[in-house]
Each structure stands twice: as structure tokens, then as C-alpha cells.
Amino acid sequence: MRYPARLPDVLPIMAGIATVLYPFLVYFGLPHLPPGPLVAVAVGIGALHLLRRRRSGRGVIPRWSFVAIPCVLLALLALRPVLAAQAYPPLVSLSLAATFAWSLAHPPTAIERIARLTTPDLPPKAVAYTRTVTKIWMIFFLVNATIASICAVWFTLWIWTLWTGLVSYVLIGVLILGEVVVRRRVVYRATT
Numbered sequence: 001m002r003y004p005a006r007l008p009d010v011l012p013i014m015a016g017i018a019t020v021l022y023p024f025l026v027y028f029g030l031p032h033l034p035p036g037p038l039v040a041v042a043v044g045i046g047a048l049h050l051l052r053r054r055r056s057g058r059g060v061i062p063r064w065s066f067v068a069i070p071c072v073l074l075a076l077l078a079l080r081p082v083l084a085a086q087a088y089p090p091l092v093s094l095s096l097a098a099t100f101a102w103s104l105a106h107p108p109t110a111i112e113r114i115a116r117l118t119t120p121d122l123p124p125k126a127v128a129y130t131r132t133v134t135k136i137w138m139i140f141f142l143v144n145a146t147i148a149s150i151c152a153v154w155f156t157l158w159i160w161t162l163w164t165g166l167v168s169y170v171l172i173g174v175l176i177l178g179e180v181v182v183r184r185r186v187v188y189r190a191t192t
Contacts, residue, residue, distance in 0.1 A: 015048040019092070023165030026085050027157055035081035042088035043070045069095065086152035089164040090145040097141035100134050109134035115183060129186045133179050140175060144168050 022045060029038050050066045069091045076084035103110040112130040115122055122130070148168065151160040 011048060011051060015045065018045045018048060020165070020169065022088060023161045027161040027165070030082065030085060030157060035085040036077060038085040039073050039077050039088075042073055042085075045088070046070060064095075083152055086148075086157075086160055086164075089168070090148040090152070093141045093145035093148065093168075097138050097145065100138035100141065104131065104134055104138070107131075111137065111179075125189070126183070126186050129183065133183070136179075137175070140171070144171070 018041075022042060025041060026038055046066055046069055069088070072091055073084050073087055076087050100110050103113075108116070108127075109131050111134045112122065112127055115126065115130050119126070148160065148164050151163045
């Protein structure tokens, strides 16, 4: 199938915006809609990510999660419909944690691959550093999934939305910024 030339540029933006806005869609949608349509939106967002990945040949979310996440969402929809609508963010975090864990067992690590995009010749100290950062990201995503799940099960929809739609993204931004600053210092020290 041939895609329009501009589609690869639009897909990452659409997928990113949809992912960020999903918790707010659930917050404003659940009081007025049954959970099924919201789960369908989550599956659609996953399809956008899959399409983007197929077009670019790369992506952060592993391929298997594009099958696993919809299966879990549909099973939850049959068992606990409201929880199914809230399960997408923790499932994405779990799949990201699994990706980082997999890359630790099968190097180069995820962070090393990302670092080599801007610094192809990473010195050994920087490679060791990227391994440590990969562990930090794996732990972060496990903790994020745990907190998002706890919020979905035991707290209000507002608390869940606050965590999954704002706090977790702020923490991701802080972690990215801190990692970039520290990585540059590590690479600089390793090369001087």
C-alpha cells in the first residue's frame, strides 16, 4: 500500500498527541460513554503507533505489545469495563519496561541506541553509563505502571488522570533532561 508523502511526518505527531490526551479523554468520556468506545480509542492509538513504526522501521514500543495490549484491554473489558478504559497507560509503561529489560539482556541497550543517534562513537565509559540509565528507565516504567494501576483501582478517576495525564509526563521530562545533561558530561569526561 502506498502512503502519501507527508504521512510519515504526521503519524508521530498524531500518535503522540493521542497518547498524551488519552487520560483526559477517559476522564471526560467515562461519565458519558460506556468504556467500550474508550478502549476502542486506546486500540486505535496503538494502531497509530504500529503504523508509524512500520513506516519508519523503528520505535520505542515493542512489536509484541501491539498484540498483547489490545488482548489485555479486551479481556479487561469483559471483566471490569471501567478498569479496561484506564488500563492503557499502565500497559504501555509495562511494555516500555519490558523493552528496556530486553535490551539489557540483548545489548546494545535502548539508551545506548538512542545515544548513538547523536554520538555514534560512544567511549566504553559512556556505554557503561547508558546501561545504568537503561536500568533506571526500566525501574521508572515499572513504578509508573504500578502507580497508574493503583490509581485506577483504588483512587478516583481524577487522581488517575492527574497521574497518567500530567505527573508521569513531567517526571519523564525531568528524567530525559537529567539523563541528557549527565550523559554529555560522561561523554565529555571520557573523551578528555
